[in-house]
């Protein structure tokens with residue numbers, strides 16, 4: 117049997133276990149032009165909380181009873197298409213489920229020569245692409261710039277900081293524990309780290325970079341971003357990647373926050389989506405893979421074992437319990 121996690125009910129505020137339900141169905145048979153895939157790793161990402169919310173978004177919201185949105189790394193078990201053979205590793209947006217029969221063109225190849233297959237939904241997948249294009253195409257840092265990044269030890273933030281270092285930036289990460297802060301400085305080579313739960317972010321930024329922040333890669337919004345805005349340099353750039361501090365809010369705060377800082381500093385603020393750069397993803401995948409191979413970039417995965425543990429892991433992600441790219445290992 118196939119198992120799928122569905123959104124049983126729409127959460128209000130923090131999701132709970134009751135918002136999710138497992139539904140079983142027979143493993144499907146692929147039709148002409150389709151492949152049957154078995155999930156190896158399931159990616160858990162903050163944007164999934166957005167899909168559980170009704171109301172305007174860049175994507176259609178989930179309805180109650182629908183399979184939770186998501187991308188997996190999977191292996192082809194049956195193929196009715198000449199483009200895929202049994203045993204190929206692919207990634208596909210089949211949601212939180214163990215098996216699926218899908219049109220072959222939706223099953224994108226995962227090249228095992230670029231890195232371990234789990235990275236196909238991590239540093240060599242959507243989060244890695246987000247970091248690469250958000251930094252290099254939206255923020256466009258110059259050598260010597262001070263780059264600040266929030267959720268800095270996470271799937272996106274850790275890559276942003278390291279590509280920033282490769283590009284000659286002075287990199288400051290903001291994260292939610294001393295362990296995460298130590299990791300980004302000692303292991304990833306960031307120049308400074310601030311624990312937003314125990315330190316005054318604004319004062320620490322001013323101390324670490326008295327000339328201000330030239331580039332801010334915003335993954336979180338809320339009070340952390342307020343503090344960074346107080347420290348923006350003249351003609352600085354802000355990339356709005358994510359606002360995770362707001363995702364569980366039943367009524368997200370409305371209205372401007374510290375926008376006066378942007379006038380004083382003539383800052384440019386730009387929101388972006390990783391798919392804005394989709395045509396260039398393959399180039400970035402190879403570049404990041406090369407950086408991993410030559411040791412300029414490291415990555416960390418937080419792998420939770422067992423399909424049944426996905427909701428608990430996802431709830432933990434929104435509370436900062438993950439340390440690195442969060443994955444669920446579903447099968448061997």
Ligand SMILES: NC(=O)c1ccc[n+]([C@@H]2O[C@H](COP(=O)([O-])OP(=O)(O)OC[C@H]3O[C@@H](n4cnc5c(N)ncnc54)[C@H](OP(=O)(O)O)[C@@H]3O)[C@@H](O)[C@H]2O)c1
Nearest residue numbers: 162267270271272291292335336358359360361389390436
């Ligand atoms: N625009 C796009 O196309 C795009 C694509 C991918 C991801 N994103 C966004 O990028 C951000 C990071 O995603 P990710 O996959 O790399 O996740 P992640 O950083 O691996 O995990 C999320 C982290 O966010 C931090 N966090 C949670 N609540 C917070 C709060 N109230 N204030 C500050 N930090 C909080 C936690 O770390 P701490 O312990 O440090 O608090 C948590 O570990 C998310 O906002 C996501 O929606 C956007």
